[in-house]
Each structure stands twice: as structure tokens, then as C-alpha cells.
Amino acid sequence: MPAPTSRLLACATTIAVAVGLLAGCTGGSATADPTGRATSTGGQASPGPSASPTPSATVAAPQWTAAMDEVSVEGAQAVGQYFLELFPYVHATGDTSAWRALSHSECVFCADVARGAEDPPEGGYANGTVTVQAVQGVELDPGSVYSLNYTMEYASEGASTAERDTVLMIVVRESDHWLVRAVDLKAADGTGA
Template identity: 55%
Template sequence: MHRGTATADPAPSAPATGEQASPSSSPSPSATAAAPQWTAAMDEVSVNGARGVAQYFLDLYPYVLTTGDTTEWDRLSHPECVYCADVRDTFGSKPAHGQLPSADWTLVRSVELDPGVYFSVEFKLVETDAANVATDFTVLVGVVRESDHWLIRAVQIDEVAAAGE
């Protein structure tokens, strides 16, 4: 995954209301990625809707890397999302070559920070490369609702230090 911490503004400091979800995982494609499908549940203005949008956006990543098609990525990217722009500028219209690492996403929690407006979704990512070396990451996604439309406001990816490091 394209790494880096990229947030334009910190999340609003409204009191957190929301839920902690039980972990679930979904592997992402590794060689030639198909575009993920938008579902009706993602249209819901709720923690569940924001969670679905965050997962959908992250599932777009291998599609953008293998195709260079950023149409849907751009539609969901907030103008101030530094990570979103970095991925678009790096991989848009010039797809990556070679084997992509496999990715196993597990939902850690979803929180509604500003009711109906700002949500934080946290995932654990285990990325395994072609040599079968696994690396763990924490991925935070800021999801906002603006003008009846979901946008990804920020993505922060931090590698989790292995035990003993």
C-alpha cells in the first residue's frame, strides 16, 4: 500500500459516538484488480454507511494501481485529502507493474465524531508480499458527508512495529 501519513486537518474534536464493530476481513485482489461495487448500504448516512464507504475506497486502491483509472477515486476524494491526491498523482494513468502484495483488512472500529457529518474508521491491514513476508499496518480513514455526498477527507497509514523492535 502506498504509505504515508496524509491528513490536511485533524478530525473534529466532537464527542465520539458510534460503535465498535467485531473484526471482519476481506482480502483484496493481487494481480489485476477489478473495480469494487458500490452498494445501496453505502448510501446510508450512518456509521455503517461510512464504514462501507471507507472499505470501498480502500478496495479501489489495487484497482487504481493496476489500471491507472482514477475516475471513482477522484469522485470520492475530498479536495484537501493529501493521501488521495498523492495516490492519484503517482498512479493515475500510469499503472503499477508486477505483483501487488495481498492485503487482508480487518475492521477495528467505526466512530461518528460529528453526527451525520464526520466519521472515523480504523482498520488493521496485513500486507503479504511475493516472498510471503507479512507487514502489519493501522489504517485510519476520515469520511465526511458534504452536500449529500460521501468524501474521503484523510487517510493515515502507520506501520505497526514488530515485537522486539
């Protein structure tokens, strides 16, 4: 019998990790947002007298695209990318409506990010940008469960370098709309985000 190819091994690994995420849905890191991770490595909190987020003219919400309406691996990947691109907007404005609309009720990571944006630390969060690249997507249950892998770079305003993470996300299709079921972030060097 021939040895399995690396593609089959990658798919098997993705499925095993996805099953673990669905079973535990721990949300990954203790600090679920990219700005929180920046704080743990040296602090990027922006100065300000109010702990309440205020709308920022420099951070715009990403736009929903027609690709996200497609029920396919590509559609799920577009939804996952949109969700990750909401990070800077959610933290800059405190507006979690789009974030919460896409968050599955059992997604711990999703809830942690929303709570952090709605009740920010003293001084708020630094504005930042996120760049997301889809690496792999697998349809685990046709038309309803997708395992997605991304690389993500988050750069806080004024930071000299960006943080690079790998992201494993489970996206599900329920009642004709998308929900993010679980997210696991790890620093690209494998040390944890």
C-alpha cells in the first residue's frame, strides 16, 4: 500500500485539530485579541483619558462581499477573513455588532474579544491594521462545517514590527447564515499568541 501523501496528512491533521477545537472550544490564548498580545510583549495601549472606546476616523469596518454569501470553502474563507479583519475596527470603536452577529454562542474566543472591546483597559487600545491571508480550507461537513487556516499580521499604530500569527478557525453555516464556532491563535513561531 503506498504511503500517504503530505496533502492527506495535512488534511488529517487539520481534521483532528478541528475536532479538538469543536470539542473544547477553549478559544486558544488567554488574551484573545491582537492588541492584548501586543500589550503582553511591551505595551501598545494608546494614551487617553477615557477607558470607553470612541469611534475612530482612521479605522473603517471591512465590507461584506458577494463571495461571503457563497456556501463553499471559498465563501467560508472569505467570512473568516472578514471576521479577522474586524479586529482593528472592533477595538478602535467598541462597535461589536458585526463581530457578535458572526460569533457562535459557544465561541469563547469570540466572546472574549467582544467583552474586551466593550470594556477596554484604561487608555483603550492602540489603533492597528491587520493583514490576513487564507492558507487552507477544508469542508468537514458538506455545506455546514469548515476548517480554515490563515496567517495574520497585526501591526499596532506606531509599532516598528507586526505580530505574525497562525489562525485555525472553525466556521459553520446554520439557518442560512455563517457563524464563527472557534478560533485558535498561535504565534507564527509556534510559541502561542
